Amino acid sequence: MLSFDAPNWTATDPLHRDQQPSRRLHEPAQILFDVDPITGTALTDLAGLPYLVDGNVVIYFETEESRQLFCDMPTDHPLKLVDNPLEEGEAEG
Numbered sequence: 001m002l003s004f005d006a007p008n009w010t011a012t013d014p015l016h017r018d019q020q021p022s023r024r025l026h027e028p029a030q031i032l033f034d035v036d037p038i039t040g041t042a043l044t045d046l047a048g049l050p051y052l053v054d055g056n057v058v059i060y061f062e063t064e065e066s067r068q069l070f071c072d073m074p075t076d077h078p079l080k081l082v083d084n085p086l087e088e089g090e091a092e093g
Contacts (some may be wrong), residue, residue: 002020028056030058032046032058033058037070038061039062050063052071
């Protein structure tokens, strides 16, 4: 029987979630995406396929056309939102 009101109580048994080491403790140095983000096709043989490197992320593409479509996509919202400087702290969109 545990008594939590003891002044120097320490847990001796690890919780169930702590039985295995965390997989996020050592994140991989490089992340590979082997699913074409344009077509959604899972790619098995990555040799010779077009790819894009962004920091520690490598994205593979099925064809050069899908790579170019991905590169041509706008990074920001396609519609320009109207700026409203008078309403501070309110969401615009």
